[in-house]
Amino acid sequence: MFQSRFKVKTYNAIAPQGVARLPSWLYDVSPDGEDEMAIMLRSHQLKADTVPSSCRAIARCGAGVNNVPVDEMTARGIPVFNSPGANANSVKELVLCSLFLASRGIVQGINHMNTIYAETDPADVKSRVESDKKMFGGLEVAGKTLGVIGLGHIGCAVAEDALALGMKVVGYDPAMSVEAAWRLPGAKIDRVTDMNQLLPQCDFVTLHVPYIKDATHHLLNQETLQLLKPTCNILNFSRAELVDSDAMRSLYNSGHRGQYICDFPLPVLHGLPRVMEVPHLGASTEEAEINSASMAADEIRDFLEHGIINNSVNFPTVNLKRLEPWPDSGGTTMRLCIINNNQPGVLGEITNKLGSMDLNITQAVNSSRNEIAYNVVDLDMVESAEDRNALLETMSQLEGVLSVRLVVGEPGTNFVTKQ
Numbered sequence: 001m002f003q004s005r006f007k008v009k010t011y012n013a014i015a016p017q018g019v020a021r022l023p024s025w026l027y028d029v030s031p032d033g034e035d036e037m038a039i040m041l042r043s044h045q046l047k048a049d050t051v052p053s054s055c056r057a058i059a060r061c062g063a064g065v066n067n068v069p070v071d072e073m074t075a076r077g078i079p080v081f082n083s084p085g086a087n088a089n090s091v092k093e094l095v096l097c098s099l100f101l102a103s104r105g106i107v108q109g110i111n112h113m114n115t116i117y118a119e120t121d122p123a124d125v126k127s128r129v130e131s132d133k134k135m136f137g138g139l140e141v142a143g144k145t146l147g148v149i150g151l152g153h154i155g156c157a158v159a160e161d162a163l164a165l166g167m168k169v170v171g172y173d174p175a176m177s178v179e180a181a182w183r184l185p186g187a188k189i190d191r192v193t194d195m196n197q198l199l200p201q202c203d204f205v206t207l208h209v210p211y212i213k214d215a216t217h218h219l220l221n222q223e224t225l226q227l228l229k230p231t232c233n234i235l236n237f238s239r240a241e242l243v244d245s246d247a248m249r250s251l252y253n254s255g256h257r258g259q260y261i262c263d264f265p266l267p268v269l270h271g272l273p274r275v276m277e278v279p280h281l282g283a284s285t286e287e288a289e290i291n292s293a294s295m296a297a298d299e300i301r302d303f304l305e306h307g308i309i310n311n312s313v314n315f316p317t318v319n320l321k322r323l324e325p326w327p328d329s330g331g332t333t334m335r336l337c338i339i340n341n342n343q344p345g346v347l348g349e350i351t352n353k354l355g356s357m358d359l360n361i362t363q364a365v366n367s368s369r370n371e372i373a374y375n376v377v378d379l380d381m382v383e384s385a386e387d388r389n390a391l392l393e394t395m396s397q398l399e400g401v402l403s404v405r406l407v408v409g410e411p412g413t414n415f416v417t418k419q
Contacts, residue, residue: 007038042289056079057081098237105136109136145169167204200227202228211241245268265277338377340402341373342368346398
């Protein structure tokens with residue numbers, strides 16, 4: 001397949017500053033396109049049957065990918081990218097706001113002020129406010145203990161700012177990355193290896209882990225909620241499914257006095273006086289939308305133009321530097337990108353086949369993640385379009401190969417896929 005420009009289809013309103021990182025001379029970006037090579041989206045619920053066979057990459061402008069059929073895309077050899085950390089500051093600020101909302105009765109006080117004005121003679125408003133303000137006495141967050149469950153970009157940022165507020169911070173993350181570990185002020189944070197060690201200590205617990213059906217579903221449940229102090233406040237700006245709403249309702253019915261603040265609707269808990277449901281505003285700032293869209297656009301460019309993979313949720317990270325700048329009509333090398341099932345013998349078949357075609361490999365990398373393997377192979381340039389197509393067709397016929405793409409410094413370079 002050949003296109004004069006890379007076609008990118010957008011769903012939702014993508015920040016124009018992000019779209020602008022895809023140069024118009026090389027990219028055709030539109031919500032109405034067909035035969036797109038990439039998709040950019042925010043919250044749109046993407047269906048597998050709407051993704052055409054021409055699509056080579058999907059980029060989510062945000063961290064969560066629960067609205068993308070990742071398993072189906074993996075089976076088709078399509079990398080799914082996200083934007084980790086791009087909205088971290090935006091979410092962090094809302095979490096910090098919720099610390100104060102939980103500790104000071106601010107929302108309840110504002111609502112009571114509205115009641116006072118509705119029920120009281122204007123001349124008596126001031127005296128009633130002075131009389132009633134004792135109903136909303138709160139506590140300072142300084143000196144209190146915050147438990148941070150999940151120490152990724154957002155969790156680390158929350159932990160650092162909580163320390164600056166004078167809080168004691170206890171962290172738990174069974175799968176913390178090396179990058180996250182470097183970000184943490186390790187000497188100031190108590191880390192535990194069991195969440196059940198964290199929960200009894202805390203005045204506040206904040207959740208910053210992804211929703212994984214068989215791993216983090218109902219992380220806080222009937223059993224773990226019983227470990228909390230009766231005044232502990234829970235902040236959930238990740239996913240509703242991390243907390244068992246029925247168990248939470250039972251906890252409040254038994255006299256729990258802490259607040260539960262989240263940014264999604266909870267029909268089972270709606271109306272309880274100690275539950276605050278905020279609209280899903282965590283990443284709803286201009287800065288977060290720009291950052292997320294910009295990161296997604298850069299990921300698409302890296303992959304389509306260079307075969308580079310960063311921040312994919314289903315493919316390995318592969319960052320093989322090009323021997324020559326792109327685009328370069330006078331280049332001496334071309335790049336072959338092969339996606340295949342991660343099974344024995346495929347890599348050997350690829351290199352043997354290239355050798356049998358008298359193609360010289362100048363550099364190469366092979367990496368895998370679960371069931372997917374990815375090969376980036378730089379070869380001496382083949383000038384003939386007919387010979388290039390023959391190369392693509394030959395490699396696509398190998399057992400286990402899902403797709404083959406050739407990058408030679410031309411927009412929309414030919415590729416072959418088995419879908």
